[in-house]
Amino acid sequence: MKDLKTYLESGILELYVLGDLSREEIREVEQSIAQYPEVKAEVEAIENALQAYAISNAIEPSESVRSKILNSLETSPVEEARVTHLRPVESSSSFYKYAFAASVALLLVSVILLINLNNRLRESHTQLAVLQAENQQFSNRVNYMDKELEDNKKFLEIYQQPGQYKLVNLKGSPKAPAARMTVAFSPQKEEVMIDLSSLNMPSNDDQHQYQLWALVDGKPVDLGVFDSTDDHSGMKRMKSVKGAQAFAVTLEPKGGSVNPTMEQMMAIGNI
Template identity: 55%
Template structure:
């Protein structure tokens, strides 16, 4: 759940909604959306926020603009009606014709100016929206980095307390020779924690998880499951335990098993 929160705070979902991702990045986001329905809810909320902002920021023309334009047209039409003029007044006829043409030209210029102004306002609104999204993305990334730093400091503080925590190094078995991880064990507090930054395991698929076991008087005791995520840092607490002689990790169906699958033993270490 912490990893999903960090993924949301990374800002990649905002970029996905804006269409500002490469095809590869877009495919990765859509894969995450298929795996985690809660991410789709987040995308929906982002889309709603953008739509609400656009509607709230939309600039509508004044209510009296339509009536004003129609009034100008009616005035122009009334002026365009051919008056009863004696044949000896050709200059007045030309004046009315030119006045009507000037009124129509002025109306067209006003409409063009209004359209250009609305286009400029829309462009400004888009720039403001992009800036706000950029600020939100930057803030999310800062929070994500600060969270990782706090988790790393937590790990360091535990490793600097050898009198409280026993650091057990688990090494790979013939099933996974390159597997590595470290477990911090505090018998007095009955705490067992995994250092995620030290986990070097083959990536597990969606149908499987790694399960941590403690060997107590020769019997395996379940301590919980975890995923091998190379981007994760910090310590995660497993189930409580006061006594153990060794720790081991197996690959099990997602959610864990009652008993360890011995042929899927990936790493093991003695205290």
């Protein structure tokens, strides 16, 4: 998937968990789950979040109330004997029978009402959790769109003001002849950014990352790391540098190295 981040924040996974997708959309999501571990992890996180919220807000009757209800439905042998002893005539016996039956019926109605009320409360909490999840998803999309807009503004600023930024085209080394990328460098602002739309580097595994270097007075200066799978739109800001004379990219262990591995030189370009 070319833009996995956008897909994760699109809201379709929340709708999948809630069962609000068509069969075709469900089939596509399940294919993505099988293909991408990130998608599977996100679906599990959404399911766990909704389940945790529903459980944490569930309302259960207290143990004392539950015991009183159950005990009231049972009559001990001693109580039965006591009732039998106090029945002097048939009319009194009938009265107690009807009174007891009415009490049990009223108790059962009360229990049913409590169960229905509890179920409605659980449904309300579940609906609230769904609304909160949808609101968070919408907020994430807005933040992502704001970032994209800011990146695009920066992209236009760089290419519309060539006097402030120098565009350095890095070309592939013998180790990676097809590699290429463009670095925008502002000597005045000491800013360094990668034009992600120009990024064309061989895929790196989970244990390695590409590291950008600036050559200053013949010495390499670390400018940060990036991946070949970074979102190919907008600009990626790297570390600041002053007096750069050239830029180079090497393949390093994940997180970067103190010094460049020259045997893993992937691309280089002079200012």
